[in-house]
Amino acid sequence: MSRSIDYYFFMISPFAYLGSRELERIAGVHAARVNVKPVKVQTVFQETGGVPPAQRAKPRQDYRFIELERWSRERGLPITLEPKYFPVNDDLAAGAVHAANATGGDPLALAHALLAACWAGERDVSDPPTVREIAEATGHDGAQLMDAATGEAAQQAFQTTTREAIDRGVFGSPWYIVEGEPFWGQDRLDFVERKLAQG
Structure with missing residues (x-):
C-alpha cells in the first residue's frame, strides 16, 4: 500500500522552500504520495501564538538568518534573506496550488x-x-489555473485546509504528518524518511 505525507506549509515560508526538493526526493525514493496543503500563515499564527519574523526579538531574527544561510548551503539552493516581496498576501499563490491539486496538475x-x-x-x-x-x-494552463485560483472552490479549500491544519496541531511551516506522526520543520525531513522506511 502506498504511503502518504500530509504537507502543510505557508506559501511565503523560506523553510518550506528549502525543504521542498528534499521532500520530493524522499517521496520518490519511498513511493509516497505527497498531499500538498498550503495554509494561511496569519490564521495559523493568530490561533497558535505564532509571531511574524519582523515582530520577533532581535536575537530570534538574527538566528533565523543564520539558519537560512546554513540550510541554503546544505540544500544547495540559493536564497535571499530579505527578499523585496516579503511578506505579501498569499491567497493567490495558495489558491493556485489548491487549484492545481483539484484539476490534476502538479501542485508540488x-x-x-x-x-x-x-x-x-x-x-x-x-x-x-x-x-x-x-x-x-x-x-x-496559466489562464485556466488563474481563473480557478481566485474562484470559490480553491479559496474555500485554502480556508478548509487551514482549519484542518490547526485542528491537527500545526503551528509552523513546513509541517509533515506521516501516519498520524507530526514533524515540524524541514530539518526534520530525516525523521520523515525514517518513518517512511519503517513500512
Missing part, C-alpha cells in the same frame, strides 16, 4: 516554483501575471 512542482520565486528570484507571488507565468513554466 508549482508550490516549489512559487516558493523559489519569492526566496531566490525576488518575485511577487501575490501578482497575477507573475503567478500565471510560473504556472505556465511548470506545465499548467
Whole structure:
C-alpha cells in the first residue's frame, strides 16, 4: 500500500522552500504520495501564538538568518534573506496550488516554483501575471489555473485546509504528518524518511 505525507506549509515560508526538493526526493525514493496543503500563515499564527519574523526579538531574527544561510548551503539552493516581496498576501499563490491539486496538475512542482520565486528570484507571488507565468513554466494552463485560483472552490479549500491544519496541531511551516506522526520543520525531513522506511 502506498504511503502518504500530509504537507502543510505557508506559501511565503523560506523553510518550506528549502525543504521542498528534499521532500520530493524522499517521496520518490519511498513511493509516497505527497498531499500538498498550503495554509494561511496569519490564521495559523493568530490561533497558535505564532509571531511574524519582523515582530520577533532581535536575537530570534538574527538566528533565523543564520539558519537560512546554513540550510541554503546544505540544500544547495540559493536564497535571499530579505527578499523585496516579503511578506505579501498569499491567497493567490495558495489558491493556485489548491487549484492545481483539484484539476490534476502538479501542485508540488508549482508550490516549489512559487516558493523559489519569492526566496531566490525576488518575485511577487501575490501578482497575477507573475503567478500565471510560473504556472505556465511548470506545465499548467496559466489562464485556466488563474481563473480557478481566485474562484470559490480553491479559496474555500485554502480556508478548509487551514482549519484542518490547526485542528491537527500545526503551528509552523513546513509541517509533515506521516501516519498520524507530526514533524515540524524541514530539518526534520530525516525523521520523515525514517518513518517512511519503517513500512
